[in-house]
Amino acid sequence: MKSKTSLPVSYRLAVTSRVLAAVVGGYLMASLASICLALWLPTSRADAVIVGMMSSFVFYLLAVLWCFACRTAGRAWLGVMAPCVLFATLAGVGWWVARP
Amino acid sequence: MLVALLMCYAGFTALCLSTDRHHGELLHSKPSPRRRLGLRAAGWLLLTVSIWPAVVIAGWGQGLVQWCAVLMLSALLLVLLLPYRPRLAMNLAGIGLLACPVAAVATL
Amino acid sequence: MKEGFRQAMAWLHTWVGLIFGWLLFAIFLTGTLSYFKDEITHWMQPEVQVHGVDDARSLAVAQAYLERQAPTAARWFITLPDSRDPGLSVMWQDKVDPGKRGNFIQKVLDPVSGQPVQVRESMGGEFFYRFHFQLQMPHPWGRWLSTFAAMVMFVALITGIITHKKIFKDFFTFRPRKGQRSWLDGHNAVGVLVLPFHLMITYSSLVIFMSMVMPAPIVASYGDDTRAFFSEVFPATDNAPALGQPGKLLPLGPMYAQARQQWAGGHVGRVAVNNPGDVNASVNVFRAGSDSVVHDFGSIVSFNGTTGEQVRVSGEPSLPAVIGGSFYGLHMGHFAGPVLRWLYFICGLAGTAMIGSGLVIWLGKRQLKHVKSGVMPFELKLVEVLNIASMSGLMIAIAAFFWANRLLPVSVAERSAWEVQVFFIAWGLSLLHAMLRRGRQGWVEQLSVGALLFVAVPLLNAITTSEHLGVSLARGDWAMAGFDLTCLGSGVFLAWAAWKMQRRAALPSKAEGVPSLKLKPEAH
Numbered sequence: 001m002k003s004k005t006s007l008p009v010s011y012r013l014a015v016t017s018r019v020l021a022a023v024v025g026g027y028l029m030a031s032l033a034s035i036c037l038a039l040w041l042p043t044s045r046a047d048a049v050i051v052g053m054m055s056s057f058v059f060y061l062l063a064v065l066w067c068f069a070c071r072t073a074g075r076a077w078l079g080v081m082a083p084c085v086l087f088a089t090l091a092g093v094g095w096w097v098a099r100p
Numbered sequence: 101m102l103v104a105l106l107m108c109y110a111g112f113t114a115l116c117l118s119t120d121r122h123h124g125e126l127l128h129s130k131p132s133p134r135r136r137l138g139l140r141a142a143g144w145l146l147l148t149v150s151i152w153p154a155v156v157i158a159g160w161g162q163g164l165v166q167w168c169a170v171l172m173l174s175a176l177l178l179v180l181l182l183p184y185r186p187r188l189a190m191n192l193a194g195i196g197l198l199a200c201p202v203a204a205v206a207t208l
Numbered sequence: 209m210k211e212g213f214r215q216a217m218a219w220l221h222t223w224v225g226l227i228f229g230w231l232l233f234a235i236f237l238t239g240t241l242s243y244f245k246d247e248i249t250h251w252m253q254p255e256v257q258v259h260g261v262d263d264a265r266s267l268a269v270a271q272a273y274l275e276r277q278a279p280t281a282a283r284w285f286i287t288l289p290d291s292r293d294p295g296l297s298v299m300w301q302d303k304v305d306p307g308k309r310g311n312f313i314q315k316v317l318d319p320v321s322g323q324p325v326q327v328r329e330s331m332g333g334e335f336f337y338r339f340h341f342q343l344q345m346p347h348p349w350g351r352w353l354s355t356f357a358a359m360v361m362f363v364a365l366i367t368g369i370i371t372h373k374k375i376f377k378d379f380f381t382f383r384p385r386k387g388q389r390s391w392l393d394g395h396n397a398v399g400v401l402v403l404p405f406h407l408m409i410t411y412s413s414l415v416i417f418m419s420m421v422m423p424a425p426i427v428a429s430y431g432d433d434t435r436a437f438f439s440e441v442f443p444a445t446d447n448a449p450a451l452g453q454p455g456k457l458l459p460l461g462p463m464y465a466q467a468r469q470q471w472a473g474g475h476v477g478r479v480a481v482n483n484p485g486d487v488n489a490s491v492n493v494f495r496a497g498s499d500s501v502v503h504d505f506g507s508i509v510s511f512n513g514t515t516g517e518q519v520r521v522s523g524e525p526s527l528p529a530v531i532g533g534s535f536y537g538l539h540m541g542h543f544a545g546p547v548l549r550w551l552y553f554i555c556g557l558a559g560t561a562m563i564g565s566g567l568v569i570w571l572g573k574r575q576l577k578h579v580k581s582g583v584m585p586f587e588l589k590l591v592e593v594l595n596i597a598s599m600s601g602l603m604i605a606i607a608a609f610f611w612a613n614r615l616l617p618v619s620v621a622e623r624s625a626w627e628v629q630v631f632f633i634a635w636g637l638s639l640l641h642a643m644l645r646r647g648r649q650g651w652v653e654q655l656s657v658g659a660l661l662f663v664a665v666p667l668l669n670a671i672t673t674s675e676h677l678g679v680s681l682a683r684g685d686w687a688m689a690g691f692d693l694t695c696l697g698s699g700v701f702l703a704w705a706a707w708k709m710q711r712r713a714a715l716p717s718k719a720e721g722v723p724s725l726k727l728k729p730e731a732h
Contacts, residue, residue, distance in 0.1 A: 031424035038425035043528065045429055046440040050528040052425035053418040054535075057362065057411065064363050068220045069213050091428065101547060116380045161501040162543060168404050169551040175401040176558065179382050 017073035025080035026063030030056040032087035039094030101166050103153035103203045106196035108174040111146030113193035114139045116178065126186050147171070153208060214371060221367035222570060226591070228360040229567045230598035231343075235354060236563055237602060239340035239409075240556030243541055243549055245333025246292040247687035252613045253316070254675045254688065255327040258294040261319040263476065264461050266296045269322045271460050273315075274298055274484070282310055284481040286460075289319070290496070292687070329623040330613055335631075336606075341413075344632070348420065355421050358413040365406055368399060375400060388572050395565040398558040405555040406562070412539035415532060441529070443520060444508050447482045447490045455487030455514040463516065467493035467509035470522075474499045474507075481513060489513025497542030503533040546686075567595050593642045593650075600654035601638030603702065607661035608634035610695070614672040648709055655706035663699030666692035 034052035041048035063083075067076040116122045118139035123131040131139065154170065155163030181189040241248065250256065270286040278284065281300035289296050295316040302310035315324045331338075342350035369375065379400065382393045399406070419426065419438075430437045439446035464476055477496035483489050495507040506529070510520040525533060537543060541552045571591050578584050584592070612630035616623055642650045669692055670676030680688035 031422065034422060034425045035428040038429045044526065046437055047526050047528040049425045049429050049437060050441065050532050053422045054415055054528070054532060056418070056422045056425075057359065057414045060359060061362060061366060065217070065220075065366070069216045095428065112380075119377075119380070121377075122380055165501055165538070165543075166548060169548060169555070172402045172405060172555060173551055176397070176554075179380050179397050179401060182380060183382050183384050 014073040018067045018076045021073070021076040021080050022064040022067035025077065025084070026060045026067065029063045029080050029084050029087065030060035032084055032091060033059040035091045036087050036094065039091055039098060101154060101170050102207055103200055104150045104167055105170045105174055106200050106203060107146045107150035107153070108171050109178060110193040110197045111143045111150065112175050112178050113190060114143035114146065116143075116182070117190075118143060122182070126190060153204065157208065214373065217367040218371040221364055221371050224360050224367075225364050225563075225566050226570050228357050228364070229563050229570075230594050231353075231357050232361055232364075233560060233563045233567070233598055234602055235340050235343075235357060236556060236560040237606075238336040240553055240560060241606070242333065242337040242340055243544075243552045243556065244691075245337045247333065247691055248336070249330075249332025249334065250294070250687045251669075251675075251691040252330045252332040252610070253295075253327045254673050256295045256316055256325055257318075258685075259289070259319050261289075261296075263288050263464065266319040267460050267464055267479065269319050270296060270298050270317060271457075273317055273322055273324075274300060274481075275457070277315075278313075279485050281484060282482070284484055286479045286481075288476060288479075290475075290498070295325070328613070328616075328618045330627055331624045335609070335628060341417075344628075351417055351420060355414060355417045358410055361410045362414065365399075365403075365410060369403075372396060372400070388569065388576070391565055391569050391572065395562060395569055398562045398565070402555050402558040402562075406559050408535075408538055409556075409559065412535035415535040416539060442505050443510070443522065444480070444492050444494065444505070447492070447510075448488045448512075450483040450486040451488045453487045454485055455489055457481065457484050457489050457513045458516045460491065463491055463493060463509075463511045466511075466518065467495075470509050471495055471499070471507070484513065487514055490519065497537070497540060499543070501534065501537050501543050502530055503537035503540065503542075505529070505533060505536075564599050567591075567599070571595060589646065592646055593639070596642040596646075596650045596654060597635070597639040600651060600658055600702075601635055601642065603658045603698075604638050604654060604661065605631045605635035607658060607665070607695075610665055611661060611668065614668050648712070652706050652709045655702050655709060659699045659701075659703035659706055661699070662695045662702060665695035665699070 034056035037052035037055060038045075038049045041051055043051070063080050066079045070076050070079055117126065118131065118136045120130060123129065123136075150170075151164070151167050154167035157163065158166055178189060181192070266288050267286065274281075274284050274286070278300040280303055282303040283301045285299040287293075287295075287297045287299075296319045297314060297316050299312055299314040301312050304310040316327055317323065318325045341354045343354055344350065345353065372378075378393075378396060382390075382397050384390050384393075386393075414421075423434075426434050426437050460479055460481075464479065467476060468474060475496035475498065476493055477498075478494040480492045480494065481489060482492070489512075491511040491513050493509045493511070495504070497503060502525075504522075504525050506522045506525050508520070508522055509518065511517065512519050541549065544552055571588065574588055575584065578588070609627060609631040612627045616626055616630075620626060638654055641654065645653060666677055670678075675685075675688050677689055677692050679685075680692070
């Protein structure tokens with residue numbers, strides 16, 4: 001990977017961007033997905049929360065893989081934030097529906 | 101666990117032999133399609149059936165865990181033995197298979 | 209990452225593997241040792257003898273002791289002796305102002321005399337257990353870091369699987385004596401063949417701390433009342449608060465018996481008493497983890513401490529609770545008998561070897577490019593130093609920990625803290641050594657020191673105690689003998705590794721010059 005000349009700054013920035021998208025964006029997406037599951041699953045409250053938490057790590061994994069598999073850093077962010085918006089909306093609806 | 105171990109080891113050996121590369125290394129010939137199929141079937145059969153002796157003694161919970169552990173260990177044993185003592189690796193499978201009924205009577 | 213999916217995954221695997229490899233190696237090795245933590249503690253506190261005292265007697269003795277020593281404590285814990293841990297241990301937490309965590313004090317009692325055993329103060333195997341998820345960092349930072357490392361491990365495993373194109377074709381392939389190729393074959397072998405274990409152990413470690421690292425759904429679902437969630441899932445935490453009025457705690461024996469009856473003969477792991485001197489004292493009898501693979505957080509029988517009435521009937525756990533409990537139980541391996549426990553240990557070592565070989569391969573591949581010039585860039589030197597210190601250095605530290613246990617005088621103040629200090633001092637010294645004596649020299653010297661320290665453990669044991677191999681084997685004390693023998697075996701292994709390293713150094717024309725053409729350029 002190392003060559004005689006150092007890697008360009010733009011490359012390093014792109015990698016950093018992807019890392020942030022994966023670590024921070026991925027965590028956000030995993031959290032929102034787990035909230036959705038917790039609010040929408042037809043089981044008891046505690047069970048829904050447990051399922052949400054246990055499955056969150058798979059969402060995190062998918063986000064991380066996406067961030068490094070996609071073609072540009074921009075796409076990384078898009079690919080993570082779009083599901084975030086979707087999950088947030090679903091969660092919002094779920095919360096509003098469940099209000100007493 | 102012993103019976104399951106012997107069966108898993110034999111099963112993995114069969115699967116190993118069913119590949120061109122390892123059959124060539126161990127038996128110095130290319131396996132015929134019939135033999136390859138036979139070895140594959142025997143291998144998978146042994147691996148699947150080996151669940152039974154594990155579960156029948158220890159129940160489904162502990163039994164499945166023991167079977168998994170024995171599965172991994174037998175594969176590891178075979179792969180580490182193969183490059184150093186290929187003859188022994190194969191003979192162990194044969195001996196193990198023959199010893200299965202004895203082990204079964206002793207432990208089940 | 210224009211190269212394609214597999215290439216991108218290979219890049220990710222290589223880099224997260226490197227950056228977190230050193231930490232993960234330490235976590236895996238200490239975690240693997242933890243499967244034998246009771247046996248390690250037994251070796252490190254040989255004064256604790258096995259007694260054939262029944263549980264009822266032990267419980268009574270423990271209760272009497274705690275009533276004398278810690279009547280005003282916030283909580284008591286009584287752990288009864290079992291087949292792996294012969295000690296009757298009691299622990300109590302000081303009562304402090306609400307919101308603060310009181311100190312925990314632990315003692316091992318002699319169930320015959322009712323007095324604390326005069327045992328050398330030591331953390332024993334608990335040190336490795338706690339280190340592998342707390343990393344000697346203040347609460348809760350260590351747990352956050354180790355759980356983050358677990359997530360990285362998960363990524364590394366999955367990207368490794370994706371990258372390994374010939375995962376089925378090369379399933380049985382291991383070609384020794386071929387330099388870098390052998391290392392890669394080995395890395396793949398311990399990775400793929402033991403994959404079920406690696407995936408289980410990694411994902412379960414995430415599940416174990418999921419309430420801490422992924423609290424979002426709890427808050428979303430329970431809002432302000434997150435306590436309700438924990439009370440539901442972990443009924444042991446849902447105890448009646450102290451009323452501030454004194455009360456007399458009933459004998460624990462009948463409660464123990466009633467709990468066992470509830471479990472149709474199941475075993476008791478721990479008895480916890482909350483607010484023992486209070487009228488609202490509560491007693492939780494925990495089922496032994498060894499009873500089942502699935503850890504049932506609800507299998508507790510709870511009593512009112514002063515009236516003796518059973519307060520809570522534990523119901524059947526739901527499917528999600530069973531799944532969560534399975535992850536927990538599988539990770540801990542409490543249910544494992546001796547043979548299965550050794551298999552857990554071997555699988556753990558395989559995981560450790562997978563990580564270690566990965567680190568060696570990372571460096572080896574890049575070192576080949578600089579063989580001609582003979583000078584390594586700074587980054588590679590750094591990786592080399594960290595490789596040596598994190599692997600052979602850690603093993604030296606572990607051996608030093610055992611040596612400190614036998615050599616530190618029994619009456620030294622803060623003795624158990626000193627044992628831990630020795631561990632870290634030895635690790636630090638090995639880091640220093642690696643910086644000064646880089647390359648093969650560093651490896652050979654550290655592996656040799658490690659070999660010496662481990663091989664000499666049985667000898668050290670014989671000189672400093674009366675529990676040497678001759679005695680322990682004759683008595684059938686397999687924990688004590690097993691420890692000595694395993695140290696001996698480890699020392700022999702390290703000596704062999706040192707010898708191999710030394711031989712390679714003496715024949716520079718081999719291996720180093722082997723063309724890297726054999727290796728597919730799978731990663732940058």
